[in-house]
Amino acid sequence: MAENNCEGNLTPPPPPAVSLCVSTSPQARAKRKFAALMEEVENLKQDKMIKQRKTTYYVSQGRALRRMAALYTPIEDLVAENDRHCEDLDGEHTIEQDRLQRGYIELSKVLPWFHAKLASLEFEESEDLLKKLKRGADAARGDDTGTLKELVALWVNIECRPSSLIRTDDKHHRGFANDACGRLLCPAEWRWEDPVVKAGIRDRTTAFIVSENSWPSFMYENYEADAKNLEHGLFKSRLLVMGFKAIFTSPSSANEVDGDGDGADIIENNQRARRRSDHARVKTCVASIIGMRKVTPRAIAYAACQIRFALSNITSWRTVDADFDYQIFWNNIVDFFEDPPGPAALARVNKLLEWWTRKVFGRNHRQDLMPDVIIHMSVNSLAAQRQQMEDTAFDSD
Structure with missing residues (x-):
């Protein structure tokens, strides 16, 4: 409806809003929504599978903890002792503290990725990692x-x-x-x-x-x-x-x-080796x-x-x-x-x-x-002798 302006003249109504949508069929829109939802579901599945693979890997790796590093000692104690050693390099350590530190070093040998991985994680993530390792152990x-x-x-x-x-x-x-x-x-x-x-x-x-x-x-x-x-x-x-x-x-x-x-x-050992090779490793x-x-x-x-x-x-x-x-x-x-x-x-x-x-x-x-063993073996020794003979012949010329 037209309105009066301050001069008493009628103001024309505003033009109708222009729609920017392009008409599509309901079926096409539904298909695209469904495809987007399916993609989201797949992404969630992938995330879940990645988490499961990580869990399986860490639990599997944790099976070495008790067997190779520490019988009962909680892995958190090994980590804490390594932190303490790093902060107190020149301090005196008790026998038990040295045992814990040797345990952490052994753990780092058994799981070569562990030390660097632990340093890269936030506290909550590291707690989750240690929990999975303990489960496997x-x-x-x-x-x-x-x-x-x-x-x-x-x-x-x-x-x-x-x-x-x-x-x-x-x-x-x-x-x-x-x-x-x-x-x-x-x-x-x-x-x-x-x-x-x-x-x-x-x-x-x-x-x-x-x-x-x-x-x-x-x-x-x-x-x-x-x-x-x-x-x-x-x-x-x-x-x-x-x-x-x-x-x-x-x-x-x-x-x-x-x-x-x-x-x-030697004969019995060779017989055992043949018996082992006859059985498929499953x-x-x-x-x-x-x-x-x-x-x-x-x-x-x-x-x-x-x-x-x-x-x-x-x-x-x-x-x-x-x-x-x-x-x-x-x-x-x-x-x-x-x-x-x-x-x-x-x-x-x-x-x-x-x-x-x-x-x-x-x-x-x-x-x-x-390398220090191989260098004394005949292949390397021969190579060194040949080079020495070549050098001698060159010097004589």
């Missing part, structure tokens, strides 16, 4: 416990031939109540066959306290220790090697233990997944704790079993290898680790072909 320990519960019973039945066979599905009748298990768990400084020792251990008297301060007999070659040289044969137990292989290579490989390298076992072993090429002290300590638990009558993982502390036991093994008292002990430790690597992974040493 605890799952791996549970899997190994279940596997060795049956295998150790079978091995002890074969090795010790007890009058009453150990049941593979039952742990209540193991431990010191069982003669075969008791002999293997008995501290190296005592003889299980001595009735006084056996009764004292079973009655838990103060004269026969079984703790982590004694090496169990199952840790020794032929399950016997030399009281005058307690290092002799230690960590050379067949049961310990079999348990290690069951965890890190495969349960089926546990009975295939290579010889000691004196040359007398599952990647733990050692391959985590990139293990050599046996490490912490892996030996982990296997020893698992074997000790399998021989005992406790049914669920715990830090302390009666008077025996698994965490300190694990520390004792790691300290034996990682903190020897001098050069001679270090040489013996290195020789023992070489023995272990040969037992578990055979005699392939390609990973040891470092």
Whole structure:
């Protein structure tokens, strides 16, 4: 409707608004909306799949944590100790703090991506990462416990031939109540066959306290220790090697233990190699997944704790079993290898680790072909000799 302006004249009405839309069919618009929604759904699916893949990867990588770096120590404690070491480079550190720091360094070797990844994440993201790694770590320990519960019973039945066979599905009748298990768990400084020792251990008297301060007999070659040289044969137990292989290579490989390298076992080794090559490999072993090429002290300590638990009558993982502390036991093994008292002990430790690597992974040493080794081999030596002859001929001309 027209309005009067200030001069009394009628103002014409405003022109109608011009529509900018171009008419389309309802069907076409609906199709385009549907396509946009489908694209959004696909993007959400992709995001979910990426998150699932990351979760699966981190959980899988976490399976190496307990086996290779720390038996019980929370991963947060390892990270916190590394931060403390960085902030206090010149300060004094306790033995426990140094143990934690060595654990963090070992973790960084086992998971080479971990240190840089952790530094790039925000606090909430790093917490989520550590949570996934712990989930994998605890799952791996549970899997190994279940596997060795049956295998150790079978091995002890074969090795010790007890009058009453150990049941593979039952742990209540193991431990010191069982003669075969008791002999293997008995501290190296005592003889299980001595009735006084056996009764004292079973009655838990103060004269026969079984703790982590004694090496169990199952840790020794032929399950016997030399009281005058307690290092002799230690960590050379067949049961310990079999348990290690069951965890890190495969349960089926546990009975295939290579010889000691004196040359007398070459025929048997070749026969084993042919038998292995005749069987298709259907599952990647733990050692391959985590990139293990050599046996490490912490892996030996982990296997020893698992074997000790399998021989005992406790049914669920715990830090302390009666008077025996698994965490300190694990520390004792790691300290034996990682903190020897001098050069001679270090040489013996290195020789023992070489023995272990040969037992578990055979005699392939390609990973040891470092530049300082290769340079002394005949191909390089010949190249150097030829070059020297060329230089001599050039100088004579």
